[in-house]
Amino acid sequence: MVLNSPRGTSDFYGKELEYRNFIIEKSKRLFERFSYQQIVTPAFEHTEVFSRSIGEATDIVQKEMYSFRDKKQRSLTLRPEGTAGVVRAVVENKMYADLPLKLFYEGNMFRYERPQKGRMREFFQIGAEAIGSDDPLMDTEMIWLINDLFSELGFKDLVLLINSMGCEECRKDYMEEFKAYLVQRLEKLCPECKKRYDQNPLRIFDCKNQACRVEAEASPKISEHLCKQCYQHFEKITQNLNLLAISFEVDHSLVRGFDYYTRTVFEVISRQLESAQNALGGGGRYDKLVGQFGGPDIPAIGFAIGTDRTSLLMQQLGIKPLRPKRARSVYLVSMDQKFSSFLVKLLKFFRKEFKCDTNFNKKNLSTEIKWAEKNDYDFVAIIGEEEFKNLMVTIKDIRKFKQHTFSWENEKDKILALLRGN
Numbered sequence: 144m145v146l147n148s149p150r151g152t153s154d155f156y157g158k159e160l161e162y163r164n165f166i167i168e169k170s171k172r173l174f175e176r177f178s179y180q181q182i183v184t185p186a187f188e189h190t191e192v193f194s195r196s197i198g199e200a201t202d203i204v205q206k207e208m209y210s211f212r213d214k215k216q217r218s219l220t221l222r223p224e225g226t227a228g229v230v231r232a233v234v235e236n237k238m239y240a241d242l243p244l245k246l247f248y249e250g251n252m253f254r255y256e257r258p259q260k261g262r263m264r265e266f267f268q269i270g271a272e273a274i275g276s277d278d279p280l281m282d283t284e285m286i287w288l289i290n291d292l293f294s295e296l297g298f299k300d301l302v303l304l305i306n307s308m309g310c311e312e313c314r315k316d317y318m319e320e321f322k323a324y325l326v327q328r329l330e331k332l333c334p335e336c337k338k339r340y341d342q343n344p345l346r347i348f349d350c351k352n353q354a355c356r357v358e359a360e361a362s363p364k365i366s367e368h369l370c371k372q373c374y375q376h377f378e379k380i381t382q383n384l385n386l387l388a389i390s391f392e393v394d395h396s397l398v399r400g401f402d403y404y405t406r407t408v409f410e411v412i413s414r415q416l417e418s419a420q421n422a423l424g425g426g427g428r429y430d431k432l433v434g435q436f437g438g439p440d441i442p443a444i445g446f447a448i449g450t451d452r453t454s455l456l457m458q459q460l461g462i463k464p465l466r467p468k469r470a471r472s473v474y475l476v477s478m479d480q481k482f483s484s485f486l487v488k489l490l491k492f493f494r495k496e497f498k499c500d501t502n503f504n505k506k507n508l509s510t511e512i513k514w515a516e517k518n519d520y521d522f523v524a525i526i527g528e529e530e531f532k533n534l535m536v537t538i539k540d541i542r543k544f545k546q547h548t549f550s551w552e553n554e555k556d557k558i559l560a561l562l563r564g565n
């Protein structure tokens with residue numbers, strides 16, 4: 144019987160995993176420099192954690208959640224994004240002793256979507272949340288982080304889009320105008336958007352239908368209706384970004400697919416990818432969410448990036464994950480099963496300091512050396528008949544095409560010196 148992985152999931156190993164791990168490593172180091180601490184939350188939560196925060200009218204909640212009943216008939220959902228769980232954890236554990244609270248997370252997320260390249264049902268995200276400050280400098284810091292993350296990964300031509308969605312105050316007047324605009328054009332909208340018009344008209348901006356996009360493009364924008372405070376808040380952020388020499392474009396149509404966003408929203412896109420799936424990451428301010436979860440009424444902001452699409456684009460653009468200086472490596476080749484007592488001693492010796500593996504399945508010497516070369520080993524250490532008899536080991540420097548035979552008893556220092564490159 145052959146079993147396949149479920150549709151929309153895939154196995155990660157080899158090169159793919161190397162890219163993902165590189166992105167994780169880079170982001171962790173960056174978060175550390177900006178003083179963010181890691182948080183780990185469950186991969187599933189009570190369904191309400193997502194339905195109430197992301198919004199009942201969003202595509203995610205209506206169509207894309209992996210929800211199930213457990214044996215006690217509780218409704219649970221595999222997390223479709225990271226923010227809701229983090230906010231739930233912050234409120235539940237009353238983590239507001241020292242604000243702002245700066246957190247980052249990484250993990251797999253799940254959405255029931257039509258699988259495509261760069262959009263899987265199980266996908267991996269890295270994100271950051273800063274809870275407890277509405278200072279525009281905090282918005283600046285978030286945008287700064289996402290910008291630096293991509294540039295440190297090696298990207299050069301990504302586009303940073305920013306916008307303000309205003310606060311509840313500015314949204315009141317705007318929504319009336321927006322609905323008045325839409326009501327005359329309802330006939331042109333897709334059936335989905337007709338429903339959205341009643342439930343949450345802003346979601347029309349998420350529609351991928353061409354006719355709906357045209358109407359959304361032409362509609363009045365919330366960023367043109369900002370109250371004085373929201374306007375100044377946004378102004379300050381753009382000033383800060385200019386000071387930091389971070390280039391950006393203001394995109395008045397950018398609203399992002401979650402209901403909880405207020406004020407600043409931002410997205411990093413690649414114009415080299417087709418437009419429906421060109422976002423590599425994004426985020427925004429969610430000043431009401433902590434309060435909605437029963438916590439104090441404190442502002443917050445966050446972002447997340449998808450590692451799968453990021454890694455795909457890196458590969459398309461030929462950006463290599465630059466490995467941190469790795470340990471030197473030795474491939475230990477034993478030419479006969481009967482040398483195993485000596486082999487074990489050498490494995491133990493090498494593995495204390497170097498990456499070391501051995502040829503479990505014996506082949507001939509030249510095949511083993513070729514294999515070590517192909518797999519980027521620095522050295523091959525050989526135990527043959529002669530070496531075993533005299534307790535010697537022959538070490539071959541793969542790149543320098545040089546080899547030397549050492550006495551195991553008397554020349555351990557020389558072996559170490561050679562391997563360390565002293």
Ligand SMILES: [Zn+2]
Binds near residue numbers: 369373374
């Ligand atoms: Zn406002």
Ligand SMILES: [Zn+2]
Binds near residue numbers: 352355
């Ligand atoms: Zn539509």
